[in-house]
Amino acid sequence: MSNVYNWQLGRPMDYPYDAAFPREQFAFVFNLNRCIGCQSCTMACKSTWTFSKGQEYMWWNNVETKPYGGYPAHWDVKTLDLLEKANPGGQSWGGTPQNAKAPYGQFKGQTVFEAAKHNVSPEGAQKALGYLPTDEEWAGANRFEDHPTGAPKGERDRYFQRPESLPQHKTWFFYLARLCNHCSYPACLAACPRSAIYKRPEDGIVLIDQERCRGYRKCMEACPYKKSLYRGTTRTSEKCVACYPRVEGRDPDGGGLPMQTRCMSACIGHIRLQGLVELNADGTWKENRQHPLYYLVHVAKVALPLYPQFGTEPNGYYIPPRWVPLPYLRQMFGPGVDAAIERYSVPDRELLAVLQLFGKDRRICFRYEIKQGPKVFETNIRGKKFEMFNDTVIGYGRDGKEIARIAVEEPVHVRPAQHANSI
Amino acid sequence: MPKHEVDSEDPMELMGVTLATHEDTLTPMAECFIEEFMRMRFNPEQVLELFKNPDYIGPHMVWEQRGEGFVRQLIADSFAQWGRAANHESRVTNNA
Numbered sequence: 001m002s003n004v005y006n007w008q009l010g011r012p013m014d015y016p017y018d019a020a021f022p023r024e025q026f027a028f029v030f031n032l033n034r035c036i037g038c039q040s041c042t043m044a045c046k047s048t049w050t051f052s053k054g055q056e057y058m059w060w061n062n063v064e065t066k067p068y069g070g071y072p073a074h075w076d077v078k079t080l081d082l083l084e085k086a087n088p089g090g091q092s093w094g095g096t097p098q099n100a101k102a103p104y105g106q107f108k109g110q111t112v113f114e115a116a117k118h119n120v121s122p123e124g125a126q127k128a129l130g131y132l133p134t135d136e137e138w139a140g141a142n143r144f145e146d147h148p149t150g151a152p153k154g155e156r157d158r159y160f161q162r163p164e165s166l167p168q169h170k171t172w173f174f175y176l177a178r179l180c181n182h183c184s185y186p187a188c189l190a191a192c193p194r195s196a197i198y199k200r201p202e203d204g205i206v207l208i209d210q211e212r213c214r215g216y217r218k219c220m221e222a223c224p225y226k227k228s229l230y231r232g233t234t235r236t237s238e239k240c241v242a243c244y245p246r247v248e249g250r251d252p253d254g255g256g257l258p259m260q261t262r263c264m265s266a267c268i269g270h271i272r273l274q275g276l277v278e279l280n281a282d283g284t285w286k287e288n289r290q291h292p293l294y295y296l297v298h299v300a301k302v303a304l305p306l307y308p309q310f311g312t313e314p315n316g317y318y319i320p321p322r323w324v325p326l327p328y329l330r331q332m333f334g335p336g337v338d339a340a341i342e343r344y345s346v347p348d349r350e351l352l353a354v355l356q357l358f359g360k361d362r363r364i365c366f367r368y369e370i371k372q373g374p375k376v377f378e379t380n381i382r383g384k385k386f387e388m389f390n391d392t393v394i395g396y397g398r399d400g401k402e403i404a405r406i407a408v409e410e411p412v413h414v415r416p417a418q419h420a421n422s423i
Numbered sequence: 424m425p426k427h428e429v430d431s432e433d434p435m436e437l438m439g440v441t442l443a444t445h446e447d448t449l450t451p452m453a454e455c456f457i458e459e460f461m462r463m464r465f466n467p468e469q470v471l472e473l474f475k476n477p478d479y480i481g482p483h484m485v486w487e488q489r490g491e492g493f494v495r496q497l498i499a500d501s502f503a504q505w506g507r508a509a510n511h512e513s514r515v516t517n518n519a
Contacts, residue, residue, distance in 0.1 A: 033455050036456065036480075038478065065480075171448075172448040172449075175481065323452040323454075379504070381504065381505075388505075388506070410464055412466075
């Protein structure tokens, strides 16, 4: 075991390999306040990467209804349960939030790597505490999550058929869109007995070498997010490849510039913003005040990692849904939740402008500038003074040229009915 | 294919988890969706269509459980709160 620094936990931790960081890291922010569960992202991914034989139950990108659902079923509850059993009552946070090296304070509990050391079976200790989901848990993505009705055995589901045959959920819920987090300390990579999983030095994308993989499924067992999946027809594991040809700028649509993945580009709710961030030698994010992801994660601090306590340092960040009870969100996104929701509920001038960058252009934004506009409105929102300015945010691509220009009060242009679908 | 077909009658197949609270937050959720899509320049009628569409299950659940009148009122209140006129073409200069 090596000792590596995990800035999301605010402390060093054990990891089976030495730390090695890419030149840039693939990362994304999802605004869960906007997700309406339309599954456009899911289908964009499915139709690009997992439409072949043996991939029928494979969803590299999925949207699940929390807290009821999960793909595979109960993935997070089961991993949290394993950690709780390994360290009863000890999975807590402490310390005070500091700079970019410890923005959420310090995690006092055990990560999946630390807890695994004590989980010794006849096969030896696991590299990361985990479990292998059953076929049934993989097979029913979204089943009963929103539609408490089922089809007769052997027939296709007809979700919208009424009436429901089971009680409907009447309490709070939200949609959680997920894909591989391309972690800085991937548990899948740590657990692979074939060293078939690697993290690319240029962009931090985590890939499975299909030539080396023999389908032992140790990655599936170890990944706490359960984003490595087994394909029976090839007898290998597969996972999200972060649409790497697009990120490399090889999609002709991007004119040579790095583009966001298919799932990001297809989002109709504009909840997604993907980018590449620069890292310091210790793996913390290099200060880059005008990078939209740096701003959202380290300046505004409205975007938080998913289950940071797992210890893999995931590179997917979420703006938590503001209507969900805080204890649940604290467990899911860590102690930064309270401040994130408070800030997001009454967004300031800069945040309102940066949020406009979400979903506006398929090319990756590396820098933004804000051109100040006139004040157009002021009021009190939930007891706080709110001023709205019609600023314009300008996004720039890898080559420093402008790729997007959006006003906070962006005008709407409606196509006439006879040209509704023409391009 | 899995070894066992999923049986809709099997209670173990339910996505059942214990919730920390039974708090009903449908109204703040609906408010949030209205504000988000308002910021994306949807007008009140377009936002209402979102709630009426059964494909958008979250908003639609609110429309089903609380009724269209409730949703219409919430949309009107939210637009007014953030200074948007009902016709969405002009901004209300009401400092509440």
